[in-house]
Amino acid sequence: MTAHWPWAVRLALATAFVPVYYWWCKRLLFTGARRWAHRFTKDRRYDRSEIGGVMELSAAAVSHVLAVAVLLWLTGLPLSAIHLDSLDPVLLVLGVLVGIGEMGIASFLCRLVIEASLHRPGRPGRPGRRGSRLPAAASAGTARLGGPRDVGGWIAMSRGGWLRHHFKTVEVLPLPLAVTVMAVQVGCEETVFRGVLFGYLGSAGLPATLAVSVVLFVLMQCFFMGSWRAAMFPMVGALVMGIAHGLLFWAVPALPPLIVAHVTFFLFAVL
Template identity: 35%
Template structure:
């Protein structure tokens, strides 16, 4: 109820449908609250920003991060295609039929929020909102959780961080088939990003990787 109320008071959003305006407001609020949540966790666990490995001094990290995101997107796509073929080959009762039906299902739920933001808002504003959200995710699941959980062992930290990251993808998705795509992506990205962070302690290229990955999802 909060998002529609806020959307109705913003004149700029009057040109959009109620659902579109609601999605824009919801994603913006989610991104902002997640950043606040990151700050709270950092204070609770007494983690200095330096432990996150946000290094802007090396431009090569930007390139590496972008290429990593594109590569992960390619691998995730292969796994998603395999999952679709398996569902269709076993003729699961509620599984979508045909590529168009799968694409429609995959672009629902919270993914639709991101698509609406990117398609409807000015590019710099849209990407700023998305980048805030993805920065918060990488900070929590890689920067904070891995730093905190490594006290219990590296493998436990990677497994737990990745598992929580995968579970989060199912929220606000209409069915297991809709959630299947982001969850597969979370397996690929979660494992690779976690291993890289544990080894190099650099968060910035992982944020850029996540951003480039998501650009390919929504375009």
């Protein structure tokens, strides 16, 4: 429908889609999932948060499929334009390796951010700007304001927000089913941020299309996260993945290997 509109208008439409769907629509979905969770907690093996996490992720997966269908209708792109039919076994295996590599790079960058935060001047329990240490009481109070004081605290914080429903789903559902639900969700994200956006905005060239795709992909990760520290992990991962997948998709327009890479990345993150 809108494929022949001016590029600036298409950019505005694509940009508006991210907060409208990934923030507003999913906020309604998650609220509804939590309200329904208590109806399925008669089995005392799982509490409401665990059931709610499974329902949130399942609802998100289904809504992602519908969102892709709506986005294809709005943009007027044919299904062939997003290159979902590329099932070369070699590329799929390479997708696994790409996902492992992205996890390694993202983990390294996150560790750099954590170490920089823990060792910054004036950090509680470390020498301040004048070389003195804060009293224990003041240090504890500042720690609450300044965030985690060790790597374990950062990792614990990263398990909150929207990432929580991935961890809960893995805990509750059989692993094959949990992986299937996650694969549907992240597969749709690859379809949106690589397949659709590159097909819809690609006429502007690689730099502009890649920049828009990466910025929107990273922005989406901070939704429903309690703080920048909690959002740091998925945002850094999205930055690494967005750049790598964008360049790969531009060079070799094949979406399934990138979906495999995304799923592999997530499996290493939650298992």
